[in-house]
Amino acid sequence: MTVPEPRRSIWEPARLGPLTLRNRIVKAATFEGVMPRGQVTDQLIDFHAEVARGGAALTTVAYCAVSPGGRVHANTLVLDKNHVPELRRLTDAVHTEGGLVAAQIGHAGLVANTRSNRTKTLAPSTRFSPPAMGLVRGATREDLDRVIRDFEDAARNAVDAGFDAIEVHLGHNYLLSSFMSPNLNRRKDEYGGSLERRAAFPRRVIDRVRRSVGDSVAITAKFNMADGVPKGLWLDESLRIARILEADGHLDALQLTGGSSLLNGMYFFRGEVPMAEFVASQPKMVGYGLKVYGPRIFPTYPFEEAFFLPMARQFREAVSMPLILLGGINRLDTIDNALAEGFEFVAMARALLRDPDLVNKFRDQQVSEGLCIHCNKCMPTIYTGTRCVIRETLR
Numbered sequence: 001m002t003v004p005e006p007r008r009s010i011w012e013p014a015r016l017g018p019l020t021l022r023n024r025i026v027k028a029a030t031f032e033g034v035m036p037r038g039q040v041t042d043q044l045i046d047f048h049a050e051v052a053r054g055g056a057a058l059t060t061v062a063y064c065a066v067s068p069g070g071r072v073h074a075n076t077l078v079l080d081k082n083h084v085p086e087l088r089r090l091t092d093a094v095h096t097e098g099g100l101v102a103a104q105i106g107h108a109g110l111v112a113n114t115r116s117n118r119t120k121t122l123a124p125s126t127r128f129s130p131p132a133m134g135l136v137r138g139a140t141r142e143d144l145d146r147v148i149r150d151f152e153d154a155a156r157n158a159v160d161a162g163f164d165a166i167e168v169h170l171g172h173n174y175l176l177s178s179f180m181s182p183n184l185n186r187r188k189d190e191y192g193g194s195l196e197r198r199a200a201f202p203r204r205v206i207d208r209v210r211r212s213v214g215d216s217v218a219i220t221a222k223f224n225m226a227d228g229v230p231k232g233l234w235l236d237e238s239l240r241i242a243r244i245l246e247a248d249g250h251l252d253a254l255q256l257t258g259g260s261s262l263l264n265g266m267y268f269f270r271g272e273v274p275m276a277e278f279v280a281s282q283p284k285m286v287g288y289g290l291k292v293y294g295p296r297i298f299p300t301y302p303f304e305e306a307f308f309l310p311m312a313r314q315f316r317e318a319v320s321m322p323l324i325l326l327g328g329i330n331r332l333d334t335i336d337n338a339l340a341e342g343f344e345f346v347a348m349a350r351a352l353l354r355d356p357d358l359v360n361k362f363r364d365q366q367v368s369e370g371l372c373i374h375c376n377k378c379m380p381t382i383y384t385g386t387r388c389v390i391r392e393t394l395r
C-alpha cells in the first residue's frame, strides 16, 4: 500500500535551493517606481521592509537592469557596484523583518525606452519597437557576450549586497524571453532557428550566473509559458524548454508567467485596462499613440482567480523541479489547492500591493481573501511611485 504524501502546509518552513523560507508565499516583482535616475531611495527600502513585515517569505526587488542599455527607462536601477552599499541597507531592512529578498535581474531588449535611456538597446534580430519608437538592431555575438558578462556582474553585485535569491527575467518578451520567441528571433546563427538554438542564449546566461555566484544563493527564473501573441512562444515549445532548463540543473525554481510587455501587456494581468490613466501618465505624443494603438497592445481579458493555473498544470506534469504558481492569486484556498496540486510556492503581486499585511492576516485567520479588485489602476503608478490607488485613498 502506498502511503499518501502529507499535504504541504502554507505555514511550514520550506526549502528553495539553499534557502529556508518561513512559508510558501513570495511577493512577485512589481516595479516600485521610486528609483529616480536609478537611485536606491528610502521609499524603495520601506516598500520591501513593509512586505517582509506583512509576512511574505521572500520579497522581490523588481526589475534591476544588468546594464544602462538594459534599463526599461532612465528611472530603472542598474545593479552595478556603486549601488551595493545602498542595496545592503535594503536587504538588511528585509532581514530585520524576518524575510528574505530576491533581486530580479534582466535586460529590457525590445521593451527598453531608448529615448529615456539615451542608450541603444538590443534585440535578437532587427525589428521595430514601439517603446524605442524606432528600429532596434539585432545583437552581434560580441554584444551578447557583453550581455552575459553584465548578467554575471549583476548577479555577483546582488550577492555582495546581501540578496538571498536572484530571479533571472525570462519572461514578458524582455531580451532573454525574446530570444525564445519564434516571432521575435529571426537569427540564422547558433542563437536562432530551432527551439534548442533559440533557448541557447538564455541557457548560457543562466549557466554563467550560476557559475558566478555558486550555490550560496537561490536562482530562479520568471519564465514565459506563452507570449499570448500569434506566432509567439507557446506551450508546445515552452514545455520543452522547461525540461531543458531542468536538465541543466542551475535553477532552483521556475516562476511561471506569460505575455509580452511589447505586444500584449494585459496577458499577465487580466482585468480592467486603465487606459485613461495610462494616457494621462504619458507625455502628450505617447499618450496620443496609446489612444490609437492602446486597445491592440492592451486587449481586455476577464480576470479569473489563478488565471495561469490551467497552463501551469502542464508544467507540473512535465518537470519535477520546484514551481512557483503566479497570476491572480488572491485567496487562501487557492494557495492551499496549489500546494496540494504539487506547486512548491505561490507568488502574489497585486494582492500584496493592495494589502502588504495580507499574508499575516491569512496566517492569523483574520481573512481568507484579499481585497484587490483587479482594476489595474496601480499599473500607471509605476511612473510616480507604485501604489494601490484604493489603499492610497483610505490612508
Ligand SMILES: Cc1cc2nc3c(=O)[nH]c(=O)nc-3n(C[C@H](O)[C@H](O)[C@H](O)COP(=O)(O)O)c2cc1C
Pocket: 028, 029, 030, 031, 062, 063, 104, 169, 172, 222, 257, 268, 269, 326, 327, 328, 329, 347, 348, 349, 350, 351, 378, 379, 382, 386
Ligand atoms: C504595478 C506592477 C508592476 C509590475 N512590475 C513588474 C516587474 O518589474 N517585473 C515583472 O516581472 N513583473 C512585474 N509585474 C507583474 C507581476 O509580477 C505579476 O506577474 C502580475 O501582476 C500577475 O500577478 P498578480 O495577479 O498576483 O498581480 C508588475 C505588476 C504590477 C501590478
Ligand code: SF4
Pocket: 350, 351, 353, 354, 371, 372, 373, 374, 375, 376, 377, 378, 379, 387, 388, 389, 390, 391
Ligand atoms: S490598484 Fe489596487 S485594487 Fe486595483 S489592481 Fe492594483 S492593487 Fe488591485
